[in-house]
Amino acid sequence: MTEGRPTTRARSDEVYVVGCGMHPFGRDDTVTGMAMAERAVREALADAGVGWEDIGYAAGGSDVSGKPDTLVGRLGLTGVPFVNVQNGCATGASTVLAVANALRAGEASLGLAVGFDKHERGAFNVSAARYGLGDWYAESGMMLTTQFFALKTQRYLHEHGVSERALAMVAARAFRNGAQHPMAWRRKPLTEQEILDSPEVSPPLTQYMFCSPGQGAAALVLALGNRAFDLCERPVRLASLALRTRRFGSFEVFSPWLPPGPHRSPSVDAAEAVFRRADLRPADVRVAQLQDTDSGSELIHLAETGLCDHGEQEELLAAGDTDATGRIPVNTDGGCLAGGEPVGASGLRQFHEVVRQLQGRAPGAQVPGAPRVGFTHVYGAPGISACAVLTV
Amino acid sequence: MTTRLVAEDLFEGVDPMRLVGARCSGCHTVVFPRQDSCPRCADGAMSAHVLPVRGLVWSWTLQAFPPKPPYRPPAGGFQPYHVGYVDLGEVLVEARLEVPRREMRIGLPVRLTTMPAYHDEDGTEVLTFAFRPDPSPEEDR
Numbered sequence: 001m002t003e004g005r006p007t008t009r010a011r012s013d014e015v016y017v018v019g020c021g022m023h024p025f026g027r028d029d030t031v032t033g034m035a036m037a038e039r040a041v042r043e044a045l046a047d048a049g050v051g052w053e054d055i056g057y058a059a060g061g062s063d064v065s066g067k068p069d070t071l072v073g074r075l076g077l078t079g080v081p082f083v084n085v086q087n088g089c090a091t092g093a094s095t096v097l098a099v100a101n102a103l104r105a106g107e108a109s110l111g112l113a114v115g116f117d118k119h120e121r122g123a124f125n126v127s128a129a130r131y132g133l134g135d136w137y138a139e140s141g142m143m144l145t146t147q148f149f150a151l152k153t154q155r156y157l158h159e160h161g162v163s164e165r166a167l168a169m170v171a172a173r174a175f176r177n178g179a180q181h182p183m184a185w186r187r188k189p190l191t192e193q194e195i196l197d198s199p200e201v202s203p204p205l206t207q208y209m210f211c212s213p214g215q216g217a218a219a220l221v222l223a224l225g226n227r228a229f230d231l232c233e234r235p236v237r238l239a240s241l242a243l244r245t246r247r248f249g250s251f252e253v254f255s256p257w258l259p260p261g262p263h264r265s266p267s268v269d270a271a272e273a274v275f276r277r278a279d280l281r282p283a284d285v286r287v288a289q290l291q292d293t294d295s296g297s298e299l300i301h302l303a304e305t306g307l308c309d310h311g312e313q314e315e316l317l318a319a320g321d322t323d324a325t326g327r328i329p330v331n332t333d334g335g336c337l338a339g340g341e342p343v344g345a346s347g348l349r350q351f352h353e354v355v356r357q358l359q360g361r362a363p364g365a366q367v368p369g370a371p372r373v374g375f376t377h378v379y380g381a382p383g384i385s386a387c388a389v390l391t392v
Numbered sequence: 393m394t395t396r397l398v399a400e401d402l403f404e405g406v407d408p409m410r411l412v413g414a415r416c417s418g419c420h421t422v423v424f425p426r427q428d429s430c431p432r433c434a435d436g437a438m439s440a441h442v443l444p445v446r447g448l449v450w451s452w453t454l455q456a457f458p459p460k461p462p463y464r465p466p467a468g469g470f471q472p473y474h475v476g477y478v479d480l481g482e483v484l485v486e487a488r489l490e491v492p493r494r495e496m497r498i499g500l501p502v503r504l505t506t507m508p509a510y511h512d513e514d515g516t517e518v519l520t521f522a523f524r525p526d527p528s529p530e531e532d533r
Contacts, residue, residue: 122460134425136399138462140509140520141455142475142486150453151477158451158498202453248421248432257413257424258477258484259432 006279015100016228016235017390018221019048020352023116025216025339026185033065036217036345037116038074044112048221048231055221056108058082059098061091061115062344068114081107089291089380090243091115092218092347093388097241099222109224116217117342131254131382145293145381146210148253150202153296155251157204160311164204167295168192169317171209171337174292177324178338181364185214186338209295214340218348220355234359236374239389240277244270246383253381266385267377271305274375278389282306285389286371287357288328289350291379292335302330305377305387324365332357332365347386350376358392398509398520401425404442409506411521413483415441422483444480445504446526452476452489452496464510464518478502478523488522501529 021043023036037060045052052075060068060082069082081102087094092115099111126145128138137143157164172192178184190208198207228235244266246252251263275281288307292298303310307328316322322330333339333353336346354374356362374390397403402425404412413424418436424443430436458470474489474496490507491500502523509520 128462134399134402135462136402136520139464139518140398140488141459141463141473142488143463144455144459147453147455147475151451151475154453155451155477155498200454200456202456205453256486257422258486259421260479260482260484 006277011225013104014225015103015222015238016225016232017238017351017355018223018228018232018235019044019046019050020221020355021045021047021219022183022349022352023217024183025214025342025345025349027214027340033062033116033118033215033217034071034074036118036215037062037068037071037114037219040116040217040219041071041075041112041114044219044221048223050110050221050231052076053078054110055080055112057099057102057111059085059095059111059113061085061087061095063088063091063117065116065118065344068116071114088384089343089378090347090384090386091344092349092351093241093243093376093378093386095348096220096222096238096351096388097243097386100238100241103222103224109227111222112219113222113348114217114219115344115346115348117344118215119213119342122213133254133256137254137256142256143254145253146202146205149210149294149296150205152251152300153294154204156296156300162299162311162314164196165192166299166314166317167204167209168195169314170292170295170298171195173317173322174331174334174337177332177365178334181333181338183363184334184338185340186334205294205296211293211336211339211341214342216339216342216345216349218345218352220348220351234392236355236358237391239280239391240274241386241388242270242273242277243386244273244384250383252383265304265379266383267301267304267379267387270385270387271377274387274389275306278391280373280389284373285328285375286369286373287332287354287367288330288375288377289335289354290330290377292331292337293341295337297379298331298335301377301379305375324367329367332362332367334364347376347378350378351388351390354390358390393515393517395517395519396512398518402521404440408445409504410445411443411485411504413441413443414438424483424485443483443485446529447478447480447502447523449489449491449496449498449500449502450477450479450484451498452491454493466508467511488520490522490524495525501526
């Protein structure tokens with residue numbers, strides 16, 4: 001793909017989503033990560049009306065729940081090329097990228113992307129060495145993702161004059177949407193006051209402003225344009241997808257030091273790239289998915305991706321603009337806050353929701369008015385972001 | 393009681409103890425802890441660089457729940473603690489903040505100190521760096 005210019009391709013070179021499937025998110029001790037993945041794949045295949053033997057290229061991702069390519073033992077030993085991806089929060093987007101590029105390169109005309117995970121309870125614990133840091137950093141109690149989200153949010157609220165109530169509004173909307181979604185984990189609506197009054201985890205963030213590591217799986221069937229319209233009544237075009245790592249000066253998790261600033265996130269780079277390539281603007285988006293590991297992250301990502309200006313979020317939230325019925329509906333399935341965060345599955349959950357919204361068959365709250373442009377955004381350690389623009 | 397530092401290469405000197413990072417001869421970027429290559433430019437050489445002891449709280453939060461290992465709780469067990477970034481001018485350093493909640497704010501003047509982090513199995517007290525409120529922020533900055 002050419003940097004800096006919109007991509008124009010013949011329809012036969014375009015990649016479309018023609019089927020999607022999802023195992024409910026949450027916590028269920030009776031089912032393994034692999035079993036959830038199998039169910040999501042079978043649902044996606046059935047949705048596309050194809051069989052596993054029709055898949056010519058596959059990519060799968062999981063952070064902790066096994067080697068995705070061993071799924072061939074459950075799905076059928078067809079000899080299909082199957083690439084394993086382990087790319088943190090961008091795992092799902094990376095599987096889509098791998099499959100889309102393989103299709104465009106002529107490897108196959110039909111491909112499958114799957115992501116799944118099943119995490120232990122409680123905050124993620126990570127090894128300092130894995131991030132190139134000394135043991136002292138974790139031993140002295142500074143190597144926690146929750147601290148990073150709180151520190152970034154605290155500074156953001158201070159710099160942009162946003163109140164803590166805005167954080168509660170984000171979570172309240174997530175649980176409202178989750179309550180309507182059959183595959184969400186947290187299905188109980190909570191008031192802003194209940195969210196503000198929940199136990200403090202790391203101020204300004206309280207317990208109900210954080211998502212929890214959980215479990216789940218999601219899968220997509222992707223097809224080249226010449227097949228997509230035969231298979232699917234309303235295929236969703238993958239207009240653009242961009243994956244970025246951090247550049248100098250970004251404020252990232254597990255940073256013992258930061259340069260004085262300004263701090264620019266890889267989310268800004270990834271979002272600018274996808275809108276440029278799709279030849280669309282953030283203002284064209286009618287349904288969006290933003291990484292919401294916590295309320296603060298979603299608030300920041302709204303502006304970093306260009307969906308609003310810095311400091312404008314509180315006004316937007318208060319006016320209901322990010323509700324399913326609003327101007328820029330965000331996380332209509334409840335996001336990570338209501339769904340939990342199975343790392344390998346989370347990115348594909350976003351695609352699942354946006355695809356179903358654009359096809360007018362959302363499992364939960366449907367955005368009215370037949371939205372035509374959707375957007376997905378993930379962000380994670382150690383400073384990666386992936387964004388996609390989807391259109392019908 | 394014997395004491396040791398949580399990691400020798402973070403510090404320089406004893407009284408006063410200072411934090412030591414590295415500075416790039418090419419673009420003057422200051423990093424902490426020290427590393428051998430510059431994350432910003434390919435041209436410079438990195439050399440040890442002693443950091444200022446005084447700064448301002450840039451952001452802060454509280455660790456309210458006990459972290460999982462490899463975190464090591466202090467001898468008396470886990471107590472919630474503050475962490476934050478301190479703006480030292482040329483670099484922001486993440487650190488434990490020995491600041492009471494009622495005094496905590498972005499912009500608070502603080503200075504370097506040490507605090508016991510945990511004890512080794514043989515009873516050795518392990519010290520880490522922290523920042524505490526600075527009663528005389530204008531002196532020798």
